[in-house]
Amino acid sequence: MLKELQLSLWVALLLVCGFLYQLTVKSSCFFCLPPSKSPQGLEALLGQGRSIVFLETSxxxxxxxxxxxxxxxxxxxxxxxxxxxxMKGLSNFTQLPPNSTYSAFSLLSAIDNVFLFPLDMKRLFEDTPLFSWYTQVNAGTERNWLYVSSDASRLAVIWKYGGIYMDTDVISIRPIPEENFLAAQASKFSSNGVFGFLAHHPFLWGCMENFVEHYNSDIWGHQGPDLMTRMLRVWCKLGDFQEVSDLRCLNVSFLHPQRFYPIPFSEWRRYYEVWDTDPSFNDSYALHLWNYMNREGRAVVRGSNTLVENLYRKHCPRTYRDLIQGPEGSVTGELGPPNE
Known part of the structure; x- marks a missing residue:
């Protein structure tokens, strides 16, 4: 009887230890996506060709x-x-630093149609003109590497899978009705902060070839908006925009600057100012907030009634509710963008 009791206790102890071990593994794998969140895997998810893609190359x-x-x-x-x-820093084995909360990460993870995955550049560049460049380049000595690697990654992911790429400082306000498009930053000058294509579009293949052939990381934007602009000029003869109307060349739409850049980069501070009447942005699909220009570290402050605060309140209410504090509280910093 005593032996049976001892055996039962040992079995119970083993079961408890097994449970605690599983709990520890799960808690240490904070950034692992639960199977129900992403049952298809990254490639199958992107392969649908309808994704909105963001990148973090730091x-x-x-x-x-x-x-x-x-x-x-x-x-x-x-x-x-x-x-x-x-996200480049994301892996299935990432451990939480002590006493960290990761409020924004948790917020995004809880949104039903948001999926967070590791950014594996080497695998992403396979079967593209960028692979040989990436396997030979020394990232540690490259100037503007965070931006250059982002410029390359966005070309590869949209060429491979199709969809819409957006910089992480672009606030969406209404759906983009185009499949193959570039966003004009100014007349005859393209941005690469927002673009969308069907998978395997030849324009993006040409961009990747040009990226490698004319690679120069010392010039900021040379692999990004400058590349898109020079390729667009090869692709078609650009005219000037007439009022708020888009241009079309072959099967690519070149969208008017009002679609994403109603406030030009030279006036980026206006987002952080109080307006007498907030603009409607009726001609815009999204707003690029020019975070690269924000070297002053201007932030969104609750109760400031600035344009950017009102945009947060309307278009990202969870972020506004959970992450934005008043002038006395600490505010999540906006400075130091790894991607434009």
Missing amino acids: ERMEPPSLVSCAVESAARIYPEHPVVFL
Whole structure:
């Protein structure tokens, strides 16, 4: 009888130990996506060709509030589309630092159509013109590497799978009705902060070839908006925009600057100012907030009634509610964007 009791206690102890072990494994794998969240895997999810894609090419794990707002706003505007956030610092074995909360990461993870995956550049560049460049380049000595690697990654992911790429400082306000498009930053000058194509579009293949052939990381934007602009000029003869109307060349739409850049980069501070009447942005699909220009570290402050605060309140209410505090509280910093 005593032996049976001892055996029962040993079995119970083993079961408890097994449970605690599983609990420890799950808690240490904080950033692992639950199977029910992403049953198809990254490639199958992207392969649907309808994804909205964001990238983080630094090792940063906690998105600033502007990044959170960009992803949340896209998830709200495109509820039937997967919103995929590829993060270089993310892996299945990432451990939480002591006493960290990762509020923004948790917020985005809880949104039904937002999916967070590791960014594996080497695998992403396979079967593209970028692979040989990536396997030979020394990232540690490259100037502007965070931006250059982001410029390359966005070309590869949209060429391979199709969909819409957006920078992490782009706030979505209404759906983009185009499949193959570039966003004009100014007349005859293209941005690469927002673009969309069907999978295997030849324009993006040409962009990747040009990226490698004319690679120069010392010039900021040479592999990004400058590349898109020079390729667009090869692709077609650009005219000037007439009022708020888009241009079309072959099967690519070149969208008017009002669609994403109603406030030009030279006036980026206006987002952080109080307006007598907030603009409607009726001609815009999304707003690029020019975070690269924000070297002053201007932030969104609750109760400030600035344009950007009102945009947060309307288009990313979860981010506004959970991450934005008043002037006396600490505010999630906007400074130091790894991606424009």
